[in-house]
Structures are given as C-alpha cells and as structure tokens.
Amino acid sequence: MRSLMDDVVIVGAGPTGLMAACELALAGVRCRIVDKRNGEAGVTRAFGLHARALELLDARGLGDELVARGNPLGTVHPAYASRVDFERLDTRYPMLLIVPQSGTEEVLRERAAELGVRIVRNAEVTGLSQNADSVRLTLRDGAELPTRYVIGADGAHSTVRELLDVGFAGETYSLPMLLADVRISGPELPPITQVGPAGAVVAIPFGDGWFRVGAWLLDGDDPDREPAFGQIRRAFEDIAGTDYRMSEPRWFSRFAAERRQARSYRSGRVFLAGDAAHVNSPIGGQGMNTGVQDAVNLGWKLAADLRGWAPPWLLGTYHAERHPVGASVLELTDHLTRLVLTGSRLRLRVNRHVMAALLRTGPGRRRILGLMSGLEIAYPPGDAHAHPLAGRRAPDGPTTGGRLYEVLREGRFVLLAHGDAGAARPWADRVRPVRPLGGLRPQAALIRPDGYVAWAGDHDGIRQALVKWCGPAEHTAQHTAEHRAGHTAEHRAGHATQHTAGHTTDHNDRGERPDRATP
Structure with a gap:
C-alpha cells in the first residue's frame, strides 16, 4: 500500500478551495482542505x-441548483452604463445570478461531502517547506502535513x-466601502446604482426581500460619527434621494478594496488560486467568478499529473493561462471603479x-458582455498553426451523450467527432468520444475537462492531438482503476488515524466515495 500522505492539501475552505477539492476528488485524487476557521464563514x-462560472458549475452538475437558490437578473443598470442586457448572451445562463457566497459554498460543501473530501477546521498554517517531490505544511499547534502538492486558496491575506x-503588487483604494445586508419591504425593487458628488451607492436584491447595499463615500467615513447602518442610510438619502426604508441590518462590513496580483501563481509544488x-474591486462582481475558474483550470491538470498521464508542460499552463486573465480582470474592475x-x-x-452605442453593435456587445460574463476568456492556443477555435470556450450543444456540458460532468476530455471516433479508444480512461448532433466545423474537436477547446481539425489529426494533450495511449483504464481502488482502500484504512490532534473535522469526513462520478 502507498503512503497515506495526501496527494493535495488545499488551504482555505471558501468557494475556490472547495471547487478545487471537488475537481480533484472527482478524478480520484486524495485531498483534504485545512481552514483556520472553526466553522463556516459568517x-x-x-x-x-456570471455566465462562464455558471457554465463551469453546470459542467459539474451544479449550475441549475445554484440558479434555483439565487435571483437571476437578465438586465442590470450599473452606474457606468445605462443598461446591460445579459439576457442577450448565447449561453444556458444569460444572467447575473445574485446568490450569497455562503449559498455557493453550501452547494460546494455538499458536493465535496459526496466525493469524500475531508475538511479540517481550526487548522492554521504557519510554515511551509518543499523539495522536488513533496511539500510539508506546519500548523500552529506544531502538527505537520506532508503532501505532494499544495493549493493556497486562503484569501486576500493568504499565509501560503x-x-x-511571490509578492502581491498593486494598491489599496483610498476610500473605504460600507456594505450591509438589509431588508427593504414592499414590491421587489430592481438593482439600484446611483452616483453623485458624495460618492456611489448600490442595492442588489437577493430575491427574498433582503438586499445587499453598499456605499462608497468620496469624503470618507467616520466610524465615530454615527453607527455604520446610519451612515449607509444617510449615503442613500444624499445620493439616491431615499433610503428605501431599509431596516433589520443582519450583517455589516467596512473594508478597503484593493487591486493586487501575485507575481506568480506557482512556486514549485505550490499553487495560488x-x-x-x-x-x-467589487465593482463588476468578478472576484468569486475568477476564483471558481482558477480552481477548475488547475484541478484537472493537477489530477492528470498525479494520475501519471499529464504531458510534462501541462502544469506550467496554469500560470500561463490564468495570470493574464487575472490581470485583465484587475484592469476592467479598476477602470469601472475609477469611473x-x-x-x-x-x-x-x-x-x-x-x-450604449457600443452595446448596440454586435462586436461591441460581444466584447463588453463577453468580458463581464467571462464568456470571451480564451487561452493561448500553444501552436502558431492551431485552428482558430483552439483555446476558446466550447459552447454547449446537443451530442449523442446529452448536452456537451452534461458529458463533461465525468471530468474527462470529450472528443466531438462525426463518424468513427474509434481513435480515442486507447484513451478511454481520459477521453469520452461523442458525436455532435448539430453542425461541427472542422470535422473534430477535443474539449478539455474545463470546457475549452484543446484542439480542432480533421480526423487525421485526432491521434496526434490525443497524444499531445492526454499522454501515451499505454496509460490504460486498468491503471486508473487501480489508482482509484488503492486510493479508496487507503482512505478507508487510514481515515481513523489521520485526525489531527486539537482539530475538528467536518461532517464530510466519511471515509468513502460514491460509485458514480456525476450527480
């Protein structure tokens, strides 16, 4: 039996850490989450x-469940644009879905529990060392956790x-923002954004009579002058002309927004997400979306490496693909904030x-909505002669196996090809071939587990693409079955001995995995 050392330890049990754990566990990778908090964040x-994050969650069977929990908005009226129609997006999720982070975390925790992921609470990381083969984390109580890889998903003040x-270059905005969750009675109001000489206010409906309200005051705020809730009400009265009779504040935060980015998302065997x-800046609503996309991009690549079939260059593409995306998000949100x-x-x-003029044109609409929704995110094709689709988002569509994003729920590559797709048979543990029911040009396309086009071309290029992206065909389904069987046996045998003294472990510490990989 192999060592009981975890394949991956994820630091942080927020949406990014939970999503990463779900990706790894879906692929049969032994992982655990450690979090310094005693329980779920309050x-x-x-x-x-936004739409792209929802598509990726749909590719794991969670998109519709989140929509059912939230308040989908097809149109919003932000301060920087008179009207933004997300409903014009060509996607299953043409919306901005208003759902509290706690709701997203709950859905992801439930999925993590189904997949056997352990969450260890009250476990604060204080030290990290690594060599060519492993990483060792030290916790505040002196306990040590050896692992093959670490994902640091521990937030803006990341200890990892x-x-x-690796640095965290950027700046802190000089003006603090006030946020609160309040009740506004009466008919449901649409999203509200107002700007005036005193600053900006926003009110976003959760759909159940509760609103997230915020105020960004150009003259600053004085915590000693009046209670925080009073400051927000006054800001609405000054800027919007009314406080909408908001009441029952159940949560409040005063924070200084920042725009910062790590110099590198990878250092040896440690990744940041x-x-x-x-x-x-929170303007634009990009933070959680970018984190979910980081996790899905990294998860399948790390799993491929641990299962032994990843091309040697694959892990390097995490930073190469996601760092430019992070930089573009910072540029977008900084522009909107300063405006x-x-x-x-x-x-x-x-x-x-x-x-408004740009949104009336096709190219302008695709560009602006694509940036905000994430649907226009594309990765370098990696080859000067690659098909124009390479690196682009794969749109959903019907196939012989169901919708493409339903087929992706197995966490494997998908080969879309008309006619005989027998060339993929030697890669059956990593690739599922299906036939598109609509038109497809060119003849075939290889879709990555994260829903982006790895390769597109004619049938005679399929085998070469499979070798490039999925490793040698000799890595058989039997190898994967043995990996998963050994993983499950170790988890069951070792679970009782892996509890760290002084820590509490979540209810999803089950010591077993479901037989099915999809919901």
Missing part, C-alpha cells in the same frame, strides 16, 4: 455569479502566498452614452 462579500514570497492570487468614484456626473454621462 461574513460574505461576494454575491454574484506570504510563505512563498482565487483571492490568494488576485484581489480586485464610478470620479464624482463627475459629466464623465459618467459620457461613458454611459459610449457604452
């Missing part, structure tokens, strides 16, 4: 999921990032007119 800042010393890798906080009604009015 504070939630993120509250919106600090221990790696989510807010540990990048933080941005909203300018205090100039004229500048805002001009920008709204420009945005």
Whole structure:
C-alpha cells in the first residue's frame, strides 16, 4: 500500500478551495482542505455569479441548483452604463445570478461531502517547506502535513502566498466601502446604482426581500460619527434621494478594496488560486467568478499529473493561462471603479452614452458582455498553426451523450467527432468520444475537462492531438482503476488515524466515495 500522505492539501475552505477539492476528488485524487476557521464563514462579500462560472458549475452538475437558490437578473443598470442586457448572451445562463457566497459554498460543501473530501477546521498554517517531490505544511499547534502538492486558496491575506514570497503588487483604494445586508419591504425593487458628488451607492436584491447595499463615500467615513447602518442610510438619502426604508441590518462590513496580483501563481509544488492570487474591486462582481475558474483550470491538470498521464508542460499552463486573465480582470474592475468614484456626473454621462452605442453593435456587445460574463476568456492556443477555435470556450450543444456540458460532468476530455471516433479508444480512461448532433466545423474537436477547446481539425489529426494533450495511449483504464481502488482502500484504512490532534473535522469526513462520478 502507498503512503497515506495526501496527494493535495488545499488551504482555505471558501468557494475556490472547495471547487478545487471537488475537481480533484472527482478524478480520484486524495485531498483534504485545512481552514483556520472553526466553522463556516459568517461574513460574505461576494454575491454574484456570471455566465462562464455558471457554465463551469453546470459542467459539474451544479449550475441549475445554484440558479434555483439565487435571483437571476437578465438586465442590470450599473452606474457606468445605462443598461446591460445579459439576457442577450448565447449561453444556458444569460444572467447575473445574485446568490450569497455562503449559498455557493453550501452547494460546494455538499458536493465535496459526496466525493469524500475531508475538511479540517481550526487548522492554521504557519510554515511551509518543499523539495522536488513533496511539500510539508506546519500548523500552529506544531502538527505537520506532508503532501505532494499544495493549493493556497486562503484569501486576500493568504499565509501560503506570504510563505512563498511571490509578492502581491498593486494598491489599496483610498476610500473605504460600507456594505450591509438589509431588508427593504414592499414590491421587489430592481438593482439600484446611483452616483453623485458624495460618492456611489448600490442595492442588489437577493430575491427574498433582503438586499445587499453598499456605499462608497468620496469624503470618507467616520466610524465615530454615527453607527455604520446610519451612515449607509444617510449615503442613500444624499445620493439616491431615499433610503428605501431599509431596516433589520443582519450583517455589516467596512473594508478597503484593493487591486493586487501575485507575481506568480506557482512556486514549485505550490499553487495560488482565487483571492490568494488576485484581489480586485467589487465593482463588476468578478472576484468569486475568477476564483471558481482558477480552481477548475488547475484541478484537472493537477489530477492528470498525479494520475501519471499529464504531458510534462501541462502544469506550467496554469500560470500561463490564468495570470493574464487575472490581470485583465484587475484592469476592467479598476477602470469601472475609477469611473464610478470620479464624482463627475459629466464623465459618467459620457461613458454611459459610449457604452450604449457600443452595446448596440454586435462586436461591441460581444466584447463588453463577453468580458463581464467571462464568456470571451480564451487561452493561448500553444501552436502558431492551431485552428482558430483552439483555446476558446466550447459552447454547449446537443451530442449523442446529452448536452456537451452534461458529458463533461465525468471530468474527462470529450472528443466531438462525426463518424468513427474509434481513435480515442486507447484513451478511454481520459477521453469520452461523442458525436455532435448539430453542425461541427472542422470535422473534430477535443474539449478539455474545463470546457475549452484543446484542439480542432480533421480526423487525421485526432491521434496526434490525443497524444499531445492526454499522454501515451499505454496509460490504460486498468491503471486508473487501480489508482482509484488503492486510493479508496487507503482512505478507508487510514481515515481513523489521520485526525489531527486539537482539530475538528467536518461532517464530510466519511471515509468513502460514491460509485458514480456525476450527480
């Protein structure tokens, strides 16, 4: 039997860490999450999921469940644009879904529990060392956790990032933001954004009479002058002309927004994801979305490496693909933030007119909505002669196995090809061939587990693409079955001895895995 050392330890039990754990466990990788908190977070800042994050969650069977829990908005009226119609997006999720971060975490925790992921609470990381083969984490109580890889998903004040010393360049916005969850009675209000000389206010409906309200005051705020809730109400009265009779504040936060990014998302056998890798202004609602996408991008690549079939260059593509995305998100949200906080009604009015004109054109609409929703995110094709589809998002569509994003729920590559797809048979443990029921040009496309096109071309290029992306065909299904069987046996045998003294373990510490990989 192999060592009981975890394949991956994930630091942080927020949306990014939970998503990464689910990706790894789906592939049969032994992982655990450690979190310094005693329980689930009582504070939630993120509250919106855009279309691309929802598509990726749909590719794991969770998209529709989250939509059922949230408030889907097809149209919003932000301060920087008179109207943004997400409902015009060509996707299963043409919306901005308003759902508290706590709701997203609950769905992901439930999935992690189904997959046998252990979450160890009250476990604060204080030290990290690594060599060519493994990483060792030290916890505050002196316990040590050896592992093959570490994912630092421990937030904006990441200890893992600090221990790696990879920097976190950027700036802190000079004006603090006030946030609260309040009740607004009466008919359901649409999302509200108002800007004036005093600053900006926003109110976003959760759909059940509760609203997330925020105020960004150009003259700053004075915590000693009046209670925080009073400051928010006054800000709405000054900027929007009414406080909408908000009441019953159940949560409040005062924080200084930042725009920062780690110099590198990887250091040896340690990776950074989510807010540990990048933080941005809340305007635009990009933070949680970017973290979920980080986790899905990294998860299948790390699993491929641990299962022994990853090409030697694959893990390097995590930083190469996601760091530029993080930089573009910071640029977008910084532009919107400075626009909203300018205090100039004229500048805002001009920008709204420009945005409205662009959104009336096809290219402008695709660009703006694509950036905000994440649907236009694309990765380098890796080959100067690659097909134009390579690196692009694969749109959903019907196949002989169901919708493409249903087929992706197994966590494998998908080969879309008309006619005989027998060339993929030697890679059956890594690739599922299906036939598209609609048109497909070119003749075939290899879709990555994260829903991006790895390769597209004619039938005679399929085998070469499979070797490039999925490793040698000799890595058989039997090898994978043995890996999973050994993993499950170790988990059952070793679970009782792996409890760390002084820590509490979540209810999902079951010591077993479901027989099925999809919901």
